[in-house]
Amino acid sequence: MSKEAYKGTVRLTVAQAIIRFLSNQYTERDGVEHRLIAGAFGIFGHGNVAGIGQALLQNEIAPAEGENPMPYIMPRNEQGAIHAAAAFAKTTNRLQTWMTTASIGPGSLNMVTGAATATTNRLPVLIFPSDQFATRIPDPVLQQLEDPTSLDVTVNDAFRPVSRFFDRINRPEQLIPSLLSGMRVLTDPAETGAVTIALPQDVQAEAYDWPVEFFSKRVWHVRRPPAERAAIERAVAKIRDAKRPLIIAGGGVIYSEASEELRAFAAATGIPVADTQAGKGAINCDHPCSVGGVGSTGGDSGNHLADKADLIIGVGTRYSDFTTASKTQFKNPDVSFVNINITPFDAAKQSAEMVVADAREALAALTEELADYRVDESYTAEIAAEREAWAAKVEQCYHVGNAPLPAQTEVFGALNELMGDEDVVINAAGSMPGDLQALWQAKTPVQYHVEYAFSCMGYEVPAAMGVKLARPQSEVVSIVGDGTYQMLPMELATVAQEGIKVIYVLLQNYGFASIGALSESRGSQRFGTKYRQRGQGSHLEDTDTIAGVDIAANARSWGIDVLEVHTIEEFKEAYKTAAASDRATMIHIETDLMGPNPPGSSWWDVAISEVSVLESTQRAYEDYQNDRKPQRHYL
Numbered sequence: 349m350s351k352e353a354y355k356g357t358v359r360l361t362v363a364q365a366i367i368r369f370l371s372n373q374y375t376e377r378d379g380v381e382h383r384l385i386a387g388a389f390g391i392f393g394h395g396n397v398a399g400i401g402q403a404l405l406q407n408e409i410a411p412a413e414g415e416n417p418m419p420y421i422m423p424r425n426e427q428g429a430i431h432a433a434a435a436f437a438k439t440t441n442r443l444q445t446w447m448t449t450a451s452i453g454p455g456s457l458n459m460v461t462g463a464a465t466a467t468t469n470r471l472p473v474l475i476f477p478s479d480q481f482a483t484r485i486p487d488p489v490l491q492q493l494e495d496p497t498s499l500d501v502t503v504n505d506a507f508r509p510v511s512r513f514f515d516r517i518n519r520p521e522q523l524i525p526s527l528l529s530g531m532r533v534l535t536d537p538a539e540t541g542a543v544t545i546a547l548p549q550d551v552q553a554e555a556y557d558w559p560v561e562f563f564s565k566r567v568w569h570v571r572r573p574p575a576e577r578a579a580i581e582r583a584v585a586k587i588r589d590a591k592r593p594l595i596i597a598g599g600g601v602i603y604s605e606a607s608e609e610l611r612a613f614a615a616a617t618g619i620p621v622a623d624t625q626a627g628k629g630a631i632n633c634d635h636p637c638s639v640g641g642v643g644s645t646g647g648d649s650g651n652h653l654a655d656k657a658d659l660i661i662g663v664g665t666r667y668s669d670f671t672t673a674s675k676t677q678f679k680n681p682d683v684s685f686v687n688i689n690i691t692p693f694d695a696a697k698q699s700a701e702m703v704v705a706d707a708r709e710a711l712a713a714l715t716e717e718l719a720d721y722r723v724d725e726s727y728t729a730e731i732a733a734e735r736e737a738w739a740a741k742v743e744q745c746y747h748v749g750n751a752p753l754p755a756q757t758e759v760f761g762a763l764n765e766l767m768g769d770e771d772v773v774i775n776a777a778g779s780m781p782g783d784l785q786a787l788w789q790a791k792t793p794v795q796y797h798v799e800y801a802f803s804c805m806g807y808e809v810p811a812a813m814g815v816k817l818a819r820p821q822s823e824v825v826s827i828v829g830d831g832t833y834q835m836l837p838m839e840l841a842t843v844a845q846e847g848i849k850v851i852y853v854l855l856q857n858y859g860f861a862s863i864g865a866l867s868e869s870r871g872s873q874r875f876g877t878k879y880r881q882r883g884q885g886s887h888l889e890d891t892d893t894i895a896g897v898d899i900a901a902n903a904r905s906w907g908i909d910v911l912e913v914h915t916i917e918e919f920k921e922a923y924k925t926a927a928a929s930d931r932a933t934m935i936h937i938e939t940d941l942m943g944p945n946p947p948g949s950s951w952w953d954v955a956i957s958e959v960s961v962l963e964s965t966q967r968a969y970e971d972y973q974n975d976r977k978p979q980r981h982y983l
Contacts, residue, residue, distance in 0.1 A: 355560065355561075356559075356560050357557040357558055357559055357560060358412075358557070358558055358560055358563075359555055359556070359557050359558070360555065360556070360558055361399070361402075361403065361552065361553050361554060361555050361556075362399070362517065362520050362523055362547070362551050362552050362553070362554055362556065363396075363399040363400045363402065363403035363547070363552040363553065364402075364403040364406060365520075365523060365556070365558050365562070365563075366400070366403065366476070366523070366527070367388075367400075367403045367404060367406075367407050367415070367418050368407075368412060368414075368415045368563050369527055369562060369563055370384075370385040370418065370447060370474075370527075371385070371407070371415050371416035371417070371418050372414070372415075372416060372563055372564065372565045372566060373385055373531055373566055373568065374565065374566065374567045374568065375443045375444065375535055375567070375568050375569075375570050376567045376568070376569050376570065377443060377569070377570040377572070378572075378605075381567060382440070382443045382444050383416075383444060384443075384444060384445070384531070384534065384535065384568065385418070385444075385445065385446065385447050385474060386419070386436065386444050386445070386446055386817070387418060387419035387420065387421060387446050387447075387817075388404055388418050388419070388420045388421070388446065388447045388448070388449065389420075389421050389422075389423050389429035389432060389433060389446055389447070389448045389449075390404065390420065390422065390423075390429075390448065390449040390450070391422070391423060391424075391425075391426055391429070391449075391450050391451065391455060392449075392451060393450070393451025393452070393455050393478070394451060394452070394490060394549070395450075395451035395452030395453070395455070395456070395478030395479070395491075395549045396449050396450065396451050396452075396476075396478040396547070396549065396552060397451070398549075398552075398553055399478070399547065399549060399552025399553050400449045400476060400478075400547070400552060401449075402553075404418060404420050408420065414563060414564075415563070421842065421846055422842065422845070423810070423839060423842050424838035424839055424841050424842055425458065425810075425836060425838050425839065426448070426450045426455055426456070426458035426459045426462070427458050427459060427461050427462045427806065427836065428462075428806070428809070428810035428836055428838065428839040428842075429446075429448045429450075429459070429462070429810070430448055430459050430461075430462020430463060430465070430466060430473055430475065430542075431462055431465065431804070431806070431807045431810040431811050431814070431836075432446070432810040432811065432813045432814035432817075432839070433445055433446035433447075433448055433462075433466070433473045433474075433814060434462065434465060434466040434469065434471045434473050434799075434811075434814065435774070435797070435799075435807075435810070435811035435812075435813075435814030435815050435818075436814035436815070436817055436818045437466070437471045437472050437473060437814075438469070438471050438797065438799075438815075439772070439794070439797065439814065439815045439818035439819055440818050441602065441603045441604075441605060442470075442471060442472055442537065442540060442603050443570065444818070445471075445472045445473055445474060445534065446473070446474070446814075447474040447475075447476065448462075448473065448474070448475050448476065449475075449476040449477075449478070450476075450477055450478065451478050451491075452477070452478040452479055452480060452489070452490075452491050452492070452502075452503075452549060453490075453491025453492065453493070453503060454491065455477075455478070455491075456477030456478055456479075456503065456504055456546075457477075457503045457504075457506060459475055459477060459507075460506050460507060460510060461804065462475075462542075462804075463475055463507055463510045463511055463542035463544060464510035464542075464802060465799065465801075465802040465804045465807065466541055466542045467510050467511060467512055467541035467542045468801040468802040469599075469626070469799060469801040469802065470540055470541060470599070470603075470666075470691075470801075471540065471541065472533075472534040472535070472540045472541065472542075472543070473541075473542050473543070474530065474534060474543050474545075475507070475511075475542055475543065475544045475545070476544075476545055476546075476547055477504045477507065477544065477546050477547070478546075478547055478548075478549050478552070479502050479504055479516060479546045479547055479548040479549065480492045480502055480548060480549070481548055481549060481550045482518045482519075482548035482550055482551050483550055484499060487499075489549075502516075502546070504516070504544070504546040507542070507544040507546070510542060511541065511542040511543065511544040512533050512539055512540065512541035512542060512543060513529060513530055513533040513542075513543045513544070514544045514545075514546075515529070515530070515544075515545050515546070516545075516546040516547075516548070517545060517546070517547055517548070517551055518548060518551060519551070520551065520554055520555075520556035521556065524558075524562055526545055527545070530543040530545060531566070531568055532568070534568075535568035535570055536571075537570060537571065537603065537604075537690050537691075537706070538690045538691040538692075539691075571706070572604075572706040572708065572709055573690065573704070573705050573706055573709070574705055574706070574709045574710075574713070575688075575703045575704070575705035575709060575710045575713055576703075576704075576705075579701075579702065579703045579704070579705070580703065580710070580713050580714065580717060581717075582701050583661075583686045583688075583701055583703050583714065584714065584717045584718060586659055586684065586686050586701055587617075587619075587659065587661070587686070587714075587718060587721065588718075588721060589659075590658050590659035591658055591724065591727070592653070592656055592657050592658045592659070592680070592727060593619045593657065593658070593659040593660075593661060593723065594619070594620055594621075594622060594639075594642075594653050594654055594657040594659070594660055594661065595610075595613075595614065595619050595620065595621040595622065595661045595662075595663060596621075596622050596623070596624060596627075596642055596654075596660060596661070596662045596663065596665050596671065597610060597621055597622070597623050597624070597627035597630040597631060597663050597664065597665070598623075598624045598626055598627040598630075598662065598663060598664040598665025598666065598671075599624065599626025599627055599664055599665070600627075600663065600664015600665065600688075600689060600690060600707050601627055601630035601663050601664045601707050601793075602626070602627060602629065602630050602664075602793045603664070603707075604664065604690075604706055604707035604708045605708065605793075606630075606663075606664075606706075606707040606708035606711055607629075607630050607631065607793045609707075609708050609711040609712050609715065610630055610631050610663065610707075610711055611631055611632065611635055612711075612715055613711045613714060613715045613718075614631060614635065614637035614638075615635070615636075615637065616715055616718070616719070616722075617715075617718055617721055617722055617723065618637065618722045618723040618727070618728050618731075619637065619661070619723060620637050620638075620639045620653055620731045621635070621637050621638055621639065622639050622640065622641065622642035622646065622650035622653070622654060623638075623640065623641055623642065623650075623785075624641075624642070624643070624665050624668070624670075624671050624785075625641075625645070625670070625781060625785050625798045625800035625801075626665075626798075626800070626801070627663075627664065627665065628641065628785060628788065628790050628796040628798070629790035629791070629792055629793045629794070629795050629796045630793055632790070632791045632792070633789040633790055633791055634789075634791065636731070636732065636735075637731065638735070639653055639731060639734060639735060639738075640738060640786070641785035641786050642654050642671060642677065643668075643670045643671040643672060643673050643677055643950055644669070644670040644671075644673045644674070644782070644950050644951065644952040645670055645781060645782035645783075645785040645786060645950075646785060646786060646949070646950060647738050647741070647742075647785075647786040647787070647946065647949070648734070648737065648738045648741065648947065648949045649734040649735055649737065649738035651673075651677065651949040651950050652734055652949065653730075653731065653734060654677050654678055655677070655678070655679045655680070656679070656680055657678060657680055657683060658680050658682050658683055658684070659683070659684055659685070659686065660678060660683060660684075660685045660686070660698070661685075661686045661687075661688070662685060662686070662687040662688065662689070662697075662698070662700065663687075663688045663689075663707050663710075663711065664688065664689060664690075664707045665687075665689070665694070666689075666694045666697070666801075667694070667697045667698060668800075668801065669952070669953065670800070670952065672698075672982075673950040673951050673952065674951060674952055674953030674979065675953075675979045675980055675981065675982060676950070676951050676953075676975075676976075676978040676979050676980075677950055678980075678982065679978060683982070684700075684701070685697075685698040685699065685700035685701065685982070686700055686701045686703065687700035687701070687702055687703065688703045688705060688707055688710045688711070689702075689703075689704065689705075689707075690704065690705065690706055690707070691704075692704050698982040699982060699983050741946070741947060742786075742787050742789070742946075745757040745758075745761070745783075745787055745944075745945075745946050746758060746760065746761025746762075746764070746787065747761060748944060751940060752940075753938055753939055753940040754915065754916050754919075754937065754938075754939050754940065755939060755940050755943060755944055755945075756779070756780065756783060756855050756857075756861070756939045756940075756943075757783055757787060757943075757944070757945065757946065758916050759827075759853065759855065759916070759919060759937065759939065760780075760783060760784060760787055760788065760827075761787070762916055762919055762920050762923070763825060763827075763853070763923070764787075764788060764789055766920065766923050766924070766927075767795070767823060767825060768822075768823065769791045769792045769795060770792060770794060770795070770819075770821070770822050771795060771822050771823040771824070771825065772794060772795060772796075772797050772815050772819060772822050772823070772824050772825065773788070773795060773796060773797065773798075773825050773826075773827065774797045774798070774808055774811050774812055774815060774824065774825065774826040774827065775797075775798045775799075775808060775826070775827045776798060776799040776800065776803055776804055776805070776807035776808050776811070776832070777803045777804060777805040777806075777807065777808075777829075777832055777862075778805070778829045778831060778832060778860065778861060778862040778863075779861045779862035779865065779945060780827055780829060780855070780862075781798050781800050781803065782862070782945070782946075783945055783946055784796075784798060784827075785798070785800075786946040787946055794819070794822070797811070797815060799811065805831065805832045805835045805836075806832055806835040806836030807832075807836075808826045808827065808828045808832055808852075809826065809828060809832075809833070809836055809837055809839045809840060809852070810836065810839040810842075811826065812824050812825075812826035812843070812848075812850040812852065813839060813842060813843050813846075813848055813850065815850075816848050816849065816850050817848070823851065823927055824850045824851065825850075825851045825852075825853060826850060826851070826852050826853070827852075827853045827855065828852055828853065828854050828855070829854075829855050829857070829860075829861070830854065830855065830856045830857060830858065830859075830879070830899055831859070831860045833854060833899055834899075837902065837903070837906065838906070840852075840903060840906035840907065840908055840932070840934075841906045841907055843906075843908065843932045844906060844907030844908050844932060845907070847931075848932060849929070849930055849931060849932055850932050851923070851926045851927070851932075851933050851934075851935065852903070852908070852932070852933070852934040852935070853934075853935050853937070854899060854900070854903070854934050854935065854936045854937070855937060855939045856899060856936060856937065856938045856939070857938065857939050857940065857941040858878060858879045858880075858893050858941060859877050859878035859879050859941050860877040860878075861941050861942075861943075863877050864877035864878065864941065865942075865943070865945070866954060869968070870954055870956055870965075870968045870972075871956060871957075871960070871962065871964040871965035871966070871967060871968030871969070872964070872965065872968075873964055878941070879893065879894055879897070880892060880893065880894070881893065881894050881895065899936065900912050900934070900936040903934045903936070908931065908932040908933060908934055909926075909929065909931050909932065909933040909934070910933070910934045910935075910936055911925060911926065911933060911934070911935050911936065912936045912937075913935060913936070913937050914937065914938065918937075919935060919937055922935045923935060951975055953976065953979070955972075956968050956969040956971075956972040957969065
């Protein structure tokens with residue numbers, strides 16, 4: 349297009365300008381372009397129905413010249429829409445996402461949890477909460493929260509601490525720098541997270557003469573910063589000095605698409621690789637240097653090596669308390685850290701030697717510099733022995749057998765056997781992420797999708813929709829507990845509405861297995877963690893399940909197929925049926941609330957009441973005092 353074509357203006361509403369602008373935004377990395385905003389989720393009310401809603405309708409039936417389609421999906425819950433967008437972004441390695449919009453007040457406020465989930469996981473989502481009138485003539489407008497100390501405060505200010513970028517558009521011309529800043533944050537691998545731009549409902553519908561150039565195609569180049577030469581040299585020196593180095597692969601390896609470089613680095617040096625929840629699959633499970641999960645939800649192989657490691661090489665990890673086992677995992681008194689991270693904030697953790705760089709670039713540089721380096725043969729033999737011992741325990745957990753109800757680990761084993769390398773398993777909360785990190789054998793970076801930075805219950809149902817939109821070629825399997833299901837089931841209707849083929853695996857155990865086990869181990873006797881019919885005595889004495897509660901029937905009512913099974917063999921047959929179907933299907937199976945779960949080899953800090961009249965709590969506090977003794981700040 350000639351320069352002359354970019355001159356002049358076009359008159360559009362603020363909402364229309366947003367959709368036209370977003371339809372022309374792209375990312376590029378390694379020469380490949382993607383539409384940055386792949387589509388729009390929106391629930392409409394009086395705050396946005398005549399603004400963003402009208403703009404999306406106009407885009408659908410009468411798009412302007414140069415305006416690309418903006419596919420629209422109507423979700424059922426505002427929080428669920430954000431989860432779906434975040435799951436889509438995670439699956440596309442943060443190169444694409446969806447926009448979301450909601451009406452003012454409770455509709456917009458429902459998205460705050462989703463924004464926090466995205467930001468905590470370093471995932472880009474674009475949020476347009478509606479706001480009160482900028483003119484303040486209708487004041488207070490319906491659903492407006494009045495603050496007597498300031499007329500500028502709205503419920504949308506709650507987005508500020510959970511967003512990487514926040515703005516409020518009170519005049520049309522403010523939109524231009526705001527959207528450009530928002531795109532910068534969405535596409536910055538170090539700064540990305542929720543971008544929230546609040547839109548007063550009158551401003552959404554206000555017209556303005558926009559410069560045509562504002563709507564031209566923009567390509568945001570996702571950077572791959574190389575490591576400084578001096579930083580690589582310092583890291584190489586520490587690795588050469590180490591006798592027992594251990595790599596911890598985080599989500600940054602997968603987002604950088606650095607798995608090939610990680611495998612090559614491990615193969616060349618013999619350094620073992622443990623994974624975090626976000627990093628599982630970064631190295632294939634059958635690689636001789638892959639030692640599985642590390643930390644509170646890790647397995648013996650990774651944790652035993654982490655206990656003795658004298659150097660931890662963190663690649664793309666933010667070191668959550670589960671990864672460090674609340675600062676008790678790395679027990680070697682001489683342990684030190686080298687952190688490769690594109691974000692200086694994360695690279696500096698554990699007082700590490702910092703390599704601020706793209707994971708792929710840094711790993712390639714380290715491999716070249718360490719061409720003559722390899723760990724000692726005795727260490728290689730120890731790694732192999734740990735891998736073999738843990739593999740045997742995984743098999744035991746996958747094939748428990750001889751119990752009245754299947755263990756959830758048996759369900760995971762069946763799925764691990766049946767799912768393909770390019771299929772995707774999804775989970776987020778409860779005891780399941782712990783079992784999955786310890787046991788799941790991932791051969792590719794795409795197969796394992798567990799949201800554990802925020803561990804948001806309710807994520808799993810809408811996330812499946814987002815993942816399938818990103819990977820229609822994959823079988824997408826979302827594992828949902830009955831507790832999580834009851835928090836956010838309504839996106840099943842959206843899945844049915846859109847004809848999105850996913851498989852849900854509903855584990856029904858009539859309670860919160862994870863918190864029940866935690867409560868019992870911390871002296872609180874599983875209080876408030878079982879779904880039980882209210883009796884006449886203590887909550888702990890209630891034993892009958894709640895009459896009439898039928899999750900399988902509820903799932904059917906949302907419009908998806910449901911297969912009810914009772915044994916692992918029945919489950920396997922049901923999975924084959926679901927995989928062969930072109931419809932969304934739930935497989936419903938009862939599992940044992942009490943486990944068994946994988947053997948634990950690490951710790952998690954959950955504070956215990958220092959004083960109590962309950963003997964169970966007193967004993968738990970004594971144990972807590974002993975368990976926390978190994979804690980160090982890793983200064």
